[in-house]
Amino acid sequence: MFDVILDGIKSIVKSRLFVLVVIYLFGFGILISRIFNLQIVNGEKYEKDSAFKSTKNIEMKGTRGNIYDRNGKLLAYNELSYAVSIEDSDKLKKAEDKNKMINQLIKLIEQNGSSIVNNFNIEMDDNGKLSFKVKGNALTRFKKDVYSSEDLTKDQMKATAEDVFNYLRYGKDGSSNFNISKEYSTEEALKIMAVRYAIFMNRYQQYMAVTIATDVNEKTVSAIKENNEEMPGVDIIEESTRKYVDSKYFAHILGYTGFASESDLDTLGKSYNSTDQVGKSGVEKEYESYLRGNKGYQKVTVDDTGKILNVDSTKKSTIGNDVYLTIDKDLTIASYKLLEKKICDILVSKIVNSTSTGSKGKSADNITIPIYDVYYALLNNNIIDINHFTQKDATSLEKSVYQKFVSKQKSSIAELKTLLAINSKTKNSDVSDDMGDLLDFVYQTLSSEGILLKKNIDENDDVYKKYIAGKTSLSEFIQHAISSNWIDLSVLNLGDKYYNSDEIYNKLINYVLNLLQDNSKFNKKIYHILVYSYKLSGTEICLLLYDQGVLKYDKKEVDMLKKNGSYYAYNFIIKKLKKLEITPAQLALEPCSGSVVITDVNTGTVLALVSYPSYDNNRMANTVDAKYYAKLSTDLSSPFLNRPTQASNAPGSTFKMISTVTGLEEGVITPTEKIKDLGEFTKIKPYKHCWAWPNHTHGSIDVSDAIRDSCNYFFYEVGYRLSQSSTNKYISDLGIKKFQKYAKMFGLDKKSGIEIQESKPHVSDTDAVATAIGQGTNNFAPIQISRYLTTVANSGTCYNLTLLDKIIDYNGKTIVTNKAKVHNNVEIKQSTWDSVHSGMYKVVNAPTNNNRQYFKDLKVEVAGKTGTAQLAKTHPNHALFVSYAPFDKPEISMTVVIPNGYTSANAVQLASKIYKYKFNKTSLKDLLSDSSKTSGPSGVTD
Known part of the structure; x- marks a missing residue:
């Protein structure tokens, strides 16, 4: 039996099949050993190593330096805040998935009290x-970026905001990378597009995240973190937010x-890249x-979920340098508050409880402001928001006022339709001022709409000239x-159908009148009519x-206003002003x-x-706070203008x-010569x-007294003499060249040198x-x-004025020490300087000069020169005073200008x-409460 078994084994061993089995079992054993090693012995290690890995660079922003005044008082600094960033994630392949996620993110941000950054160049x-936010080269x-082409076609060059929007939303022939479906409203699509476009512009730096919301609150941070898994590529980052101290005084x-x-x-x-914060102005x-x-x-090194596996290398960011300005913070704030109070006092002194405009149209000296202009101004400058009258939460009063508006708008448009009837020959001068104004507005609309x-x-053309002269109807x-053919009829979409001239005219008038109903300027005119017809009290x-x-309840x-009517309303406005x-x-x-501009006269620095x-x-x-920006942009007081x-x-x-320096240096007058003021x-x-004629004249006066009295006649004579040719002929250009020569010496032909626009x-x-x-x-x-x-104050050193004092790095080392550069040295006779300074001293200190009363308690003596620049008989004159x-x-010079x-x-x-604030150290509170009488009409046009 054993031999049989042995023979069987021998036969198996000798067979080819045995060899194959052995080889198979050996290989299987190795495989089992390898699997055991991979999964049991080194499983965890290999699992980590086998995960998808990639390398990316994370940018760390540097912190912006602070800005201080000359005394080290803080004006601008940085505050740590949270921002929401997004990068293009491979997890969202389809455009519709990206749009859905972005829309969800935007709603989450807005629902929690924050808002998205919208630097997209289209707005609604x-x-x-x-419409486009930009124009010219920026547009x-x-x-070019939208169409990904440096060579735009004619159609692309002419593309409207709506054309570009639709191209980005749907693409050409319905295909688009953004593919923002119609299920999103235009407003929603615009916001999604803003985010998608920001990511698109960053396409060559795929791992550079785009910031879509800054300075977000804790509520927003928590909400985004809770929904993080549904928002691949979205992250919360820490960043520095720029803050300004006492902002309005230094904006x-x-x-x-x-x-x-x-x-x-x-x-x-x-x-730099598009995610960087940079200085935009100032x-x-x-x-x-x-x-x-x-x-x-x-x-x-990151895995496929974006999780950081390892920090391979680091380069630290650095802090920017601190800039110290020559500005005195306290002096600036005091000057601003005193200026605002002075302007307010002027207004209060001119507002009358009637419709009278005083001398308006006849003289600029005694123009008054009807209280009805004040009421209308609150509507016209959007302090009272007329758009809110139609909102769901509008008050009963707002709804009542709106109904008055609707009624008047309807009747006004009906009257306009009558006045613009095809057989109408009614001229603007034949109707009320209000309707004449509305007819003018129709003409302006025809122009502004192209x-x-x-x-x-x-x-x-005779008809055109007659209309301009008011001799024919609109x-x-x-x-x-x-x-x-002065009218673009394409706006009427007439097509191929034939219309006679009467039909075309009527269609045009209907088209324009329909435009007016949604025209905010036209609607403001309706409110003006309501105010001045006493229908809106x-x-x-x-x-x-x-x-x-607008006012705290x-x-x-409120009860007094309701009880006492229009007289109380007038006093109410005056009190609030x-x-x-x-x-x-x-x-x-x-x-x-x-x-107000104040300088250090010995250094050329601006205080x-x-x-x-x-x-x-x-x-x-x-x-940018979009609503705030829009409000400022339409504000009739032009707050963006750096006056x-x-x-x-x-x-x-x-x-x-x-004029004094020119006359004396050119030898046409002497310091002691007297010229008789003949008035005319x-x-x-x-x-x-x-300016004093015909009431009186200044008599015979020298140049210093001419400065004191601001005698126009004296300086007319100086200008006349400077313009005399060798044959005693008056040639204005001769005098002009001499004025330009000396104005240039004082730097008036060039910008001041100050570092801002x-x-x-x-x-x-x-x-x-x-x-x-x-x-x-001039x-x-x-x-x-x-x-x-x-x-003038320092007798001859003309500086390029400067705002910069010094720059210090984050280690405290001064890297820039700045001094105002000398633009020019005015080389003139000492007697000329003496005449100028003497005249300016008399302007403020002469016993016969009214200005003296305002400086009697001042601890230092002031020299100055008044100026009243004429505009027209329909506007108050500009008020100027320069002094040192x-x-x-x-030590200091001061230039005060109050337009109108x-x-x-x-x-x-x-x-x-x-x-008094500067030299007497009088408290700002006392100066603001001082009710010094504001000057009324003076007749002075010095």
């Missing part, structure tokens, strides 16, 4: 109309930061290279315009301020603005640069020191007259006699007048209070 108005660049100086735009990236270079922009912190990076083709109009003019306007939260005041609960900026009447009204740059920094550097006007009599200057035509000055190039009193075509911003004044102190050893401030005495009073 309240009526659902799309062209945007379109125009400091500017603000924001995400880098395409034009910013073109300017700043490759070290000091923030000018010193961007110093303030920005250098970026750091982390090179990390329906009336201005370039086609023949200005020598109906007749429009019919003539249609027959003359002052009481209702005042109560609306409470209904809409006060039951006692005096308390600055309603401000001049809100009313945007004349005056509503002003500027205060005040622009009123201002804005809160905290709401512009980091991410000290950009609001140029004629200098008026503040130019007379230049008849040596040229048309005749010119002194500034308008270009213009020295008069016509009418030497008018130029001598600061008129002609046009300077207050900062430019300030440089000239600083040069102390007189015997000048009536008389220079108002600027003088403001300056006196600022000097």
Whole structure:
């Protein structure tokens, strides 16, 4: 038996099958051993190693440097905050999935009290109309990015905002990378598109996250973390948010930061990307290279979920440098508050409880402001939001006012339809002022909408000339315009159907009248009619301020308004103005603005640069508050305008020191020569007259007294003499060239040197006699007048004014020490300087001068020059006062300009209070409560 078994085994071993079995079993054993090793012995290690890995660079932003005033008081700093970022995740392949996730993210952010960053260049108005946020080169660049082409076709160049929107949403022939379906509203699609576009613009840096919400609250952070698994690529990051201290007083100086735009990236270079915060204006922009912190990076290994497995290398970010300005924070704030109070006092003194406008149209000296202008201003400048009247939460008063509006709008359009009937010959002058105004608005709408083709109009056409002269009706003019091909009829979509001229006219009129119903400017005119027809009362306007939260609710005041009617409403407005609960900026009447520039006359540094009204740059920094920006953009008081550097006007009599220097240095007058003021200057035509004529004249006076009295006649004579040829012929250009020569010496032909945006000055190039009193075509911003004044105060050193004191790095090392550079040294005779300073001293200190009363308690003596620049008989004059102190050893100069401030005495009073704050150390509270009488009409046009 054993032998049989043995023989069997031998036969098996000897067979080929045995060899195969052995080989198979050996291989199987190795396989089992390998699997055991992989899964049991080293399973965990190999599981980690086998996971999908990739390397990416995480950018770490540098912290921006702080900004301080000259005394080390903080003006701008950074605050740690949270932001929401998103990067293109491979987990969401389909466009519809990405859109769904982004829409969910946006709603989550907004529902928790935060908002998304929207730097997309298309926006939608309240009526659902799309428009571009940019124009010019920026719009062209945007379109090139949208169409991914450097060579745009004609159709792409002409593409409207709606065309671009639809292209990005649906693509050409219905195909699009974004593929935002119709289930999303236009508003929702626009927000999704903004995020998708930001990611798209970052497509060459796939691992660079895009920030879509900044400074989000804890509620938003928690909500996103809770939903993190449903939102691949979305993350919460820590970042620095720019903050400004006492922002409105320094907004125009400091500017603000924001995400880098395409034009910013073109300017700043490759070290920046679209997720960087950069200076957009002011000091923030000018010193961007110093303030920005250098970026750091982390090179990390991540798995397929984005989880960081390992930090491979790190480069730390650095803190930016701190910038110290020459500005005195406390002096600036005090000057701003005193300026606002002064403007308010002027307004209060001019508001009357009637419809009277005083001398308006006849003289600028005694223009008054009807209280009805104030009521309407609250509507016209959107302080009372008329759009809220139709909202679900509108109050009963708001609904009642709206019904009055609807009724008046309907009747006004019906009347317009009658006046524009095809057979109407009613001229604007034949109807009420209100309807004449509405007819004018119809003409303006035809123009602004591009329906009336201005370039086609023949200005020598008889019908056109008659209409402009008010001798024919608007109906007749429009019919003539249609027959003359001055009207773009394509807006009517007439197609191929034939229409006779009457039918075309009627269609056009209906089209325009339909446009008016949704036109906000037209609707404001309807409210103006309601106010001035007493159908919308002052009481209702005042109560609306409470209904809409403009004023904090006060039951006692509300009851008094309801009980006492229009007379109480007038006093209510005056009271609220005096308390600055309603401000001049809100009313945007004349005056509503002003500027103060204060310099150190011995160093050329700027101590205060005040622009009123201002804005809160905290709401512009980091991410622009869209609603706030829109409000500022439409504000009739123009808060974005930096008045000290950009609001140029004629200098008026503040130019007379230049005229004095020119006359004395050119030898046409001497310091002691007296010229008799005859009141009316008849040596040229048309005749010119002194501001005091015909009531009185200044008699025989020398040049210092001419400065004191601001005698126009004296300086007319100087301008006339400067323009005399060798044959004693008056040639204005001769005098102009001499004025330009000396104005140039004082820096008036160039920008002031200040580091922020500034308008270009213009020295008069016509009418030497008018130029001598600061008129002609002289046009300077207050900062430019300030440089000239600083040069006068220090007797000859003309600086390039500066805002920068020093720059210090994060280690405390001073890396830049700045001093104002000397632009020019004015080399003139000492006797000329003496005449100028003597005259300016007399302006403030002469016993016969009214200005003296405002400085009697001041601890130092001031020298100055008043100026009242004329505009027109329908607007109050500009008020100016330039000065320096102390007189015997000048330290500071001050330039005060109040546009439409009536008389220079108002600027003088403001300056006196600022000097008291500076030199007497009088408390700001006491100065603000001081009810010094505001100057009324003076007749002075110095």
